[in-house]
Amino acid sequence: MKRLKYQVVVIGGGSGGYAAAAKLGEYGIKTAIVEKAEKLGGLCILRGCMPSKAIIESANRMREIRSAAEFGIHVSGPTISMNEVQDRKERLIGNFQEYREDQLRNGKFDLIRGQATYRTGTVLHVKGDEELELECDYSIVATGSVPSVPEIDGLEKIDYWLSKDALDTRELPEHLIVIGGGAIGCEMAHCFEGLGSKVTIVQRSGCLLTDFDEDIGDTITEISKKRGIEVCCNSKAKSVREENGDVLLEIEQNGVTKEIRGSHLLIAAGRKPATDGLCLANANVETEKSRVKTNFHMQTSNNRIFAIGDSSSELPVVHEAVIQGEAVAKQIAIETGVIDEEISRSGISDFELFGIFTHPECARAGMRKKEIEDKSLDTQTAMYCFSDHGKSEILNETDGFVKLIVEKNSGRILSASAVGPHVIELIHEIQVAIHGGICIKDFAAIPHYHPTLAEIWTYPAEELS
Ligand SMILES: Cc1cc2nc3c(=O)[nH]c(=O)nc-3n(C[C@H](O)[C@H](O)[C@H](O)COP(=O)(O)OP(=O)(O)OC[C@H]3O[C@@H](n4cnc5c(N)ncnc54)[C@H](O)[C@@H]3O)c2cc1C
Numbered sequence: 001m002k003r004l005k006y007q008v009v010v011i012g013g014g015s016g017g018y019a020a021a022a023k024l025g026e027y028g029i030k031t032a033i034v035e036k037a038e039k040l041g042g043l044c045i046l047r048g049c050m051p052s053k054a055i056i057e058s059a060n061r062m063r064e065i066r067s068a069a070e071f072g073i074h075v076s077g078p079t080i081s082m083n084e085v086q087d088r089k090e091r092l093i094g095n096f097q098e099y100r101e102d103q104l105r106n107g108k109f110d111l112i113r114g115q116a117t118y119r120t121g122t123v124l125h126v127k128g129d130e131e132l133e134l135e136c137d138y139s140i141v142a143t144g145s146v147p148s149v150p151e152i153d154g155l156e157k158i159d160y161w162l163s164k165d166a167l168d169t170r171e172l173p174e175h176l177i178v179i180g181g182g183a184i185g186c187e188m189a190h191c192f193e194g195l196g197s198k199v200t201i202v203q204r205s206g207c208l209l210t211d212f213d214e215d216i217g218d219t220i221t222e223i224s225k226k227r228g229i230e231v232c233c234n235s236k237a238k239s240v241r242e243e244n245g246d247v248l249l250e251i252e253q254n255g256v257t258k259e260i261r262g263s264h265l266l267i268a269a270g271r272k273p274a275t276d277g278l279c280l281a282n283a284n285v286e287t288e289k290s291r292v293k294t295n296f297h298m299q300t301s302n303n304r305i306f307a308i309g310d311s312s313s314e315l316p317v318v319h320e321a322v323i324q325g326e327a328v329a330k331q332i333a334i335e336t337g338v339i340d341e342e343i344s345r346s347g348i349s350d351f352e353l354f355g356i357f358t359h360p361e362c363a364r365a366g367m368r369k370k371e372i373e374d375k376s377l378d379t380q381t382a383m384y385c386f387s388d389h390g391k392s393e394i395l396n397e398t399d400g401f402v403k404l405i406v407e408k409n410s411g412r413i414l415s416a417s418a419v420g421p422h423v424i425e426l427i428h429e430i431q432v433a434i435h436g437g438i439c440i441k442d443f444a445a446i447p448h449y450h451p452t453l454a455e456i457w458t459y460p461a462e463e464l465s
């Protein structure tokens with residue numbers, strides 16, 4: 001069997017793996033990426049962020065056309081062609097994928113196609129067109145995640161969708177039942193509601209989007225209901241069966257059993273790190289519920305092996321995977337003496353950024369509520385509703401609010417969260433302020449143009465300064 005030697009082997013050529021290998025290549029460190037998928041590009045481009053946002057954009061346009069009468073424009077019967085929605089999505093994804101494929105094939109690193117498995121901490125076996133053994137000083141696990149499918153009686157006997165199927169459909173479901181009210185569940189529910197489907201969300205918790213503060217979760221739950229989405233919280237899916245082409249889902253809601261009939265079922269009950277089959281134990285790498293355990297420097301229990309992105313991250317989103325990939329590359333460059341710097345890494349968790357592309361959107365930046373509580377910080381909070389905001393009224397987008405939390409004496413901005421129009425764009429203003437260490441008084445003094453959505457931040461900021 002051919003044996004090749006590298007300084008670093010990166011397992012997985014998605015957003016995180018590519019970012020790490022590209023940086024390692026720039027540093028002149030001999031690196032290989034091993035990628036097992038037939039199609040190059042990773043989750044974000046092929047089955048995640050980009051296809052979902054392309055289709056969500058069609059849903060948003062449909063929603064705008066439906067509400068055109070509010071603006072004095074009368075449109076009769078807009079119709080939707082799912083074939084054309086999909087053709088547009090595939091055109092876009094094709095371009096992104098081609099670009100990434102070129103970056104992977106022509107980067108300053110080797111691309112090896114095949115499935116990697118650890119033999120030891122420094123030897124990997126690759127099963128592809130040819131079998132290889134790779135010897136390496138360091139390796140990076142960047143293998144991403146896979147859907148987690150809950151145990152529901154009868155599920156294995158019916159055709160159900162995972163997010164990739166929902167993103168590829170050329171048929172508009174008449175009634176889509178979504179199990180899970182997290183990131184994927186909410187985005188897909190709002191997307192299909194916008195496109196014209198009836199939608200029901202079955203969510204285990206008391207509100208949707210539990211990764212946000214409760215006030216955001218409660219508000220998006222209310223808005224979803226107002227939009228006509230049926231939301232069943234505190235609900236456990238018990239069994240499912242097919243009848244005359246319909247899906248019949250039995251749920252238990254607050255101790256009461258009820259049945260929901262729909263045309264399609266989407267499982268969006270979370271994702272789990274893709275670490276099965278890597279044989280991490282052979283490399284003395286510890287995992288917890290398939291997540292690779294890492295320290296603050298993304299180092300695993302074997303200090304020559306790192307893990308980044310969805311395989312290890314608490315916040316499985318793209319920018320985290322990229323930041324982590326680049327940070328690990330830099331750390332290896334320092335450890336191998338390629339660059340002469342102290343190893344340091346600012347607390348990425350202090351600057352968390354998360355956005356959900358529902359309609360309206362949800363976003364947060366800065367510390368989570370739990371982190372603020374754990375640090376026993378003395379805080380002050382102020383919020384402002386879009387219903388009292390001129391530009392929102394002009395846009396006819398008055399649902400939701402923005403909220404700022406600051407430290408009492410210093411005025412340090414700790415966190416911002418929002419649900420409302422274009423808040424994923426708007427949250428970046430606070431992200432910049434947090435990163436730049438701008439205190440609330442200085443932030444409130446920054447002129448904002450009128451009338452804009454962005455000026456909504458000035459109201460809670462003034463109250464807190
Ligand atoms: C529907 C959906 C929508 C999303 N929307 C957003 C969004 O709007 N914004 C956002 O920030 N995030 C979003 N995400 C999350 C985002 O896509 C992921 O966090 C990100 O793509 C993870 O990147 P990664 O590099 O960790 O993993 P991936 O991109 O999954 O890459 C892992 C790669 O490793 C390869 N691999 C796995 N095992 C092996 C092995 N043993 N040998 C060789 N290769 C292997 C896989 O084939 C894969 O190509 C979304 C996710 C989904 C599912």
Ligand SMILES: NC(=O)c1ccc[n+]([C@@H]2O[C@H](COP(=O)([O-])OP(=O)(O)OC[C@H]3O[C@@H](n4cnc5c(N)ncnc54)[C@H](O)[C@@H]3O)[C@@H](O)[C@H]2O)c1
Pocket residue numbers: 150179180181182183184185186187202203204205209210211235236237268269270271315316317354355356357
């Ligand atoms: N805009 C974005 O950044 C974006 C968009 C989509 C996905 N993602 C990423 O993808 C990951 C996976 O998304 P997801 O929505 O699958 O997971 P999630 O963890 O965000 O949400 C899953 C939800 O399903 C619920 N659930 C689990 N089992 C259930 C059951 N049996 N019955 C009813 N409800 C159940 C959970 O309570 C949870 O609220 C997210 O962590 C996120 O980081 C990000």
